[in-house]
Amino acid sequence: MILFFEYALASGFEDKAILKEGKMMFDTLLKQFLEIDEVISLIYKDFIDDYKDFKNLKIVEIDDENEIEKKLNNILKSEKIDYALVIAPEDDGILYNLTKIIENYPVKNLGCSSEAIKIAGNKYLTYLSIKDAVKTPKTFPPKRYVIKKIDSCGGKFSLVDENFLIQEFVEGENLSVSLIVGKEIYPISLNRQYIDERGFVGSEVAIKHNLKDKIFNEAIKAVKCINGLNGYVGVDVIVNEDIYIIEINPRITTTIYGLKTNPSLAELLIKNANNEELKFKVNGERFTIDK
Numbered sequence: 001m002i003l004f005f006e007y008a009l010a011s012g013f014e015d016k017a018i019l020k021e022g023k024m025m026f027d028t029l030l031k032q033f034l035e036i037d038e039v040i041s042l043i044y045k046d047f048i049d050d051y052k053d054f055k056n057l058k059i060v061e062i063d064d065e066n067e068i069e070k071k072l073n074n075i076l077k078s079e080k081i082d083y084a085l086v087i088a089p090e091d092d093g094i095l096y097n098l099t100k101i102i103e104n105y106p107v108k109n110l111g112c113s114s115e116a117i118k119i120a121g122n123k124y125l126t127y128l129s130i131k132d133a134v135k136t137p138k139t140f141p142p143k144r145y146v147i148k149k150i151d152s153c154g155g156k157f158s159l160v161d162e163n164f165l166i167q168e169f170v171e172g173e174n175l176s177v178s179l180i181v182g183k184e185i186y187p188i189s190l191n192r193q194y195i196d197e198r199g200f201v202g203s204e205v206a207i208k209h210n211l212k213d214k215i216f217n218e219a220i221k222a223v224k225c226i227n228g229l230n231g232y233v234g235v236d237v238i239v240n241e242d243i244y245i246i247e248i249n250p251r252i253t254t255t256i257y258g259l260k261t262n263p264s265l266a267e268l269l270i271k272n273a274n275n276e277e278l279k280f281k282v283n284g285e286r287f288t289i290d291k
Contacts, residue, residue, distance in 0.1 A: 001037060001038045001039070001040055001058075001079060001080055001081050001082060002033050002036070002037050002038070002039045002040070002081070002082065002083045002084070002085070003039075003040050003041075003075060003076070003079070003081045003083070003084040003085070003102075003107070004026075004029065004030065004033055004039050004040075004041055004084070004085050004086075005026075005041045005042040005043070005086060005087070006022045006023070006025060006026035006086075006087040006088070007022065007068075007086070007087065007088035007089065007094060007095075007098070008021075008022030008023070009022050009023060009026055009043055009044060009047055010041075010042040010043060010044055010062050010065070010068055011044060011062070011065035011068060012044035012045070012046055012047075012062070012065060017198075017199075017289070017291040018089075020289060020291075021200075021254045021289065022087065024254055024257040024289075025087050025252050025253075025254055025256060025257065026087065028256050028257050028265075029085070029087075029252070029256065029265065029266055030051075030054070030057070032264040032265060032266030032267070033266045034054065034055070034056055034057060035264070035266070036266060036267060036270065037056075037082070038056045038057075038058065039056065039057050039058070040057075040058040040059075040060065040075060040079060040081070041057065041058070041059060041060065042060045042062050042068060042071055042072065042075075043059050043060070043061065043062065044061075044062045044065075045061050045062065045063055048061060060075060068098075069097065069098070069101060072098065072101050072102075073101060076101070076102070076104075076105040076107065077105075081105070081107045082107065082108065083107060083108045083109075083110050083270060083273060084102045084107045084108070084109055084110065084111075085109070085110040085111050085231070085252075085269070086098045086099065086102065086111065087251060087252045088251070090117065090120075090121030090122075090250070090251070093121075095117050095121060095250070095251060096114050096117045096118055096121060099111065099112070099113070099114040099117055100114045108273040108274075109230070109231075109273075110230075110231045110269045110270065110272075110273055111230065111231045111232070111250075111251060111252075112181075112228060112229050112230050112231060112233065112250035112251065113227075113228030113229075113230060114228075115227060115228040116226050116227060116228030116229045116230070116250050117228075117250045117251075119226050120226050120229065120233075120248045120249070120250035121250060123139070123165050123167075123247060124139060124141065124142050124165055126226070126247065126248055127139040127167075129225045129226050130222045130225045130226075130245055130248070133221050133222065133224075133225050134218050134221050134222045134225075134243075134244075134245045135218075135242050135243060135244045135245065136222075136244055136245045136246070137167045137168040137169070137170050137244060137246065138167070138168040139165060139166070139167045139168070140165070140166040140167070142162045142163070142164070142165055143162055144159065144160065144161050144162065145159070145160045145166055146158070146159060146160075147159075147160060170238045170240070170244050170246075171238075171240060172238040172239050172240035172244070173192070173238065173239045173240070174192070174193040174194075174195050174236075174237075174238060175190060175191060175192055175193060175207075175209075175215065175236075175237045175238070175239055176190075176191045176193050176203070176234055176235060176236050176237060176253070176255060177189070177190055177191070177215060177216060177219040177234070177235040177237060178191060178205075178232065178233075178234055178253070178255055178256070178259060179219060179220070179223060179232070179233045179234075179235065180231065180232060180233075180268055180269065180272050180278060181223055181229045181230055181231065181232075181233050181272075182230060182231070182272040182273070182275065183272075183275050184277075184278070185220050185223060185224070186278050186280075187216040187219065187220065188259065188261065188280075188282060189205055189206040189207075189255075189259060189282050189284055190206070190207055190209055190212050190215060190216070191203050191204065191205045191206065191207060191255050191258075191284070192204040192207050193236070194288065198291045199291070200254065200289070201288060201289050201291060202286070202287055202288035202289050203254070203255050203257075203258055203286070203287060204258070204284070204286040205255055205258035205259050205284030205285055205286070205287075206258075206259065206260075206282050206283055206284025207284070209239075211239060211243065214243060215237055215239065215243055218237070218243045218245060219235040219237065219245065222235060222245045222248060223235065223248065226248065226250075229248070229250060230272075231269050231272060231273070232251070232252050232253075232256070232265070232269065233248065233249065233250060233251075234248075234249035234251075234252075234253035234255060235247070235248050235249070236248075236249070254289070257287055258284050258285040258286060258287045259282070259284055260282070260283040260284060260285065261280050261281065261282050261283075262280060262281045262282075263280060268280060
C-alpha cells in the first residue's frame with residue numbers, strides 16, 4: 001500500500017491558487033500510483049466527493065488541519081504501508097514535520113529526508129550550502145534591513161525583518177530542472193517557467209535548449225551539496241551568459257503536471273526507492289495556471 005497525500009487538499013487550504021496547484025500535483029501522481037498499488041490518502045472533508053469513486057483509494061477524512069499529524073501517525077501504525085510520499089510546503093516547518101513522522105516508521109519514504117528539507121527548505125541555508133560550488137545570486141544574512149530611496153528626504157524608509165531575504169537580482173531566462181535523486185542523480189527534464197507578479201503561472205516542460213547539458217550539470221552539482229535529497233527534486237535556474245542556481249525544491253513541484261515519462265513518474269520514484277537503475281523516456285507539455 002502507498003501512503004500519499006497533498007497538504008492543501010488535506011488541510012482545506014483557503015488560498016485557491018495554492019489549492020489549485022496542490023490538486024494538479026495530487027491528481028497527476030494519484031492516478032499513476034493507483035496503477036501500481038492501493039493508495040491511502042488524507043483528504044479534507046469538503047473535497048472527498050471528488051475522489052470517493054476512485055477504485056483502490058482508501059480515504060481518511062480530515063475535519064480540521066490540526067488532525068493531520070495525529071491521523072498520519074495512526075495510518076502508519078495501523079496500516080501496512082510500503083511507500084510514503086507527502087507533498088507539502090516548506091513554510092513553518094510543515095514538510096519537515098510531516099517527513100519526520102514518516103521517518104519514525106519502517107516505510108520507504110519516496111521524498112527527501114527531513115535533514116535535506118531543513119536545509120533546502122531554508123533559502124539562506126541553501127545559499128550557504130551551494131555558493132562555493134555553483135553560481136548563485138549574492139544573498140544577505142536574514143536580519144532587519146532598512147530600504148530607502150538613494151536620494152530620499154523626509155526620513156522615509158521600509159523595514160525588512162528576519163523572515164525575508166534580500167538577494168541580488170539576476171536577469172535572464174527562468175528555467176527549472178526536474179531530477180530524480182537517489183543512488184544516482186537522473187536529470188528528467190529542463191523546463192521553462194512562466195513567472196509574473198502573481199508568481200508561478202505555468203511551465204513548458206521538457207524543452208530543448210542549446211545549454212541543456214550544462215544546465216543539467218550545474219543543477220546536479222548543486223544537489224550534491226545537500227545530503228539527504230531523494231526522489232523528485234526541482235531546481236530553479238536563471239540563465240543569461242552564465243547559469244545561476246536560484247533554489248532547490250526538496251519536494252514534488254507543479255511542473256509534474258506537464259511531465260510525461262515512460263515508465264510513469266510514480267513508478268520511477270518507487271524504482272528509485274529500491275535502488276534500481278532508472279531507464280525512461282520523457283515528453284512534456286505546456287500548461288498555464290489561471291490565478
